[in-house]
Amino acid sequence: MRTRFAPSPTGPLHLGHAYSAMLASDIARAAGGAFLLRIEDIDQSRARPQWESQIFDDLHWLGLDWPRPVMRQSERMDSYRDALEDLWSQGLLYPCTCKRRDILEAANAPQEGGAPPVGPDGIVYPGTCRRTARTGPLPSETALRLDMSLAMHGIDFVSFTETGVAQNGETGAVRIPAKDILTGIGDIVVARREMGTSYHLAVVIDDAAQGITDVIRGQDLFEATAIHVVLQRLLALPTPTYHHHRLVRDDDGKRLAKRDDARAIGRYRADGLTPDDIREKVGLA
Numbered sequence: 210m211r212t213r214f215a216p217s218p219t220g221p222l223h224l225g226h227a228y229s230a231m232l233a234s235d236i237a238r239a240a241g242g243a244f245l246l247r248i249e250d251i252d253q254s255r256a257r258p259q260w261e262s263q264i265f266d267d268l269h270w271l272g273l274d275w276p277r278p279v280m281r282q283s284e285r286m287d288s289y290r291d292a293l294e295d296l297w298s299q300g301l302l303y304p305c306t307c308k309r310r311d312i313l314e315a316a317n318a319p320q321e322g323g324a325p326p327v328g329p330d331g332i333v334y335p336g337t338c339r340r341t342a343r344t345g346p347l348p349s350e351t352a353l354r355l356d357m358s359l360a361m362h363g364i365d366f367v368s369f370t371e372t373g374v375a376q377n378g379e380t381g382a383v384r385i386p387a388k389d390i391l392t393g394i395g396d397i398v399v400a401r402r403e404m405g406t407s408y409h410l411a412v413v414i415d416d417a418a419q420g421i422t423d424v425i426r427g428q429d430l431f432e433a434t435a436i437h438v439v440l441q442r443l444l445a446l447p448t449p450t451y452h453h454h455r456l457v458r459d460d461d462g463k464r465l466a467k468r469d470d471a472r473a474i475g476r477y478r479a480d481g482l483t484p485d486d487i488r489e490k491v492g493l494a
Contacts, residue, residue: 214229215246242422247280270484301360302354304348307334
């Protein structure tokens with residue numbers, strides 16, 4: 210078994226991060242496996258060295274350890290480019306020049322005031338650029354979308370094993386029908402213009418590269434798993450087992466975010482709490 214914790218260095222780790230990291234480490238240790246750390250820093254406009262350093266400090270303080278060197282997404286752009294070249298050669302990608310406002314206006318146009326469908330990445334793309342030419346070399350100065358209709362051609366469903374419990378109670382062998390992917394997810398972005406990749410593509414490539422067998426992450430990412438399984442299938446990569454865990458919430462039931470600095474691990478450290486106190490707070494004691 211190989212699990213991982215993959216934070217972005219864009220702010221302080223909070224209790225939710227502590228829970229996810231400790232749970233992934235605990236599960237791997239109980240199985241005699243390995244726990245890995247990955248720094249997801251493809252968004253260089255927001256990533257900061259000081260936040261990466263604090264990630265290491267906080268996780269060490271929590272008693273976690275991992276193999277070195279640590280994988281950083283910013284050092285793996287060639288791998289993402291190779292995957293994009295593969296998908297482009299299959300005719301599955303197309304360049305997209307739409308801005309968020311364009312997508313919102315196009316998605317709302319046929320709805321007569323009704324709300325457009327929303328998926329894991331926000332409003333489901335209405336297909337404005339789908340007829341754009343797909344010939345020549347892989348474009349590098351524009352966003353690239355996956356033509357989900359072609360990607361799902363001849364496929365009735367995608368499936369994966371869930372060892373946790375998702376928000377709607379999904380567990381065990383999970384099957385997601387192709388029609389739900391087409392209408393509820395649509396043509397996702399696999400490369401953003403300013404990044405050269407996307408979260409979905411990078412996480413799939415990196416999990417395979419690190420040999421991750423069990424992905425431990427929050428329930429908020431359950432809906433994105435269908436995207437990841439589709440990409441794994443298209444790129445001939447293994448599908449890990451997934452374990453989506455409950456989210457740590459504040460007193461009002463709202464999920465924690467990095468802006469909730471009052472619940473940052475570093476703040477608890479400064480206040481004199483111990484790693485055992487943190488385990489108790491998140492329900493892992």
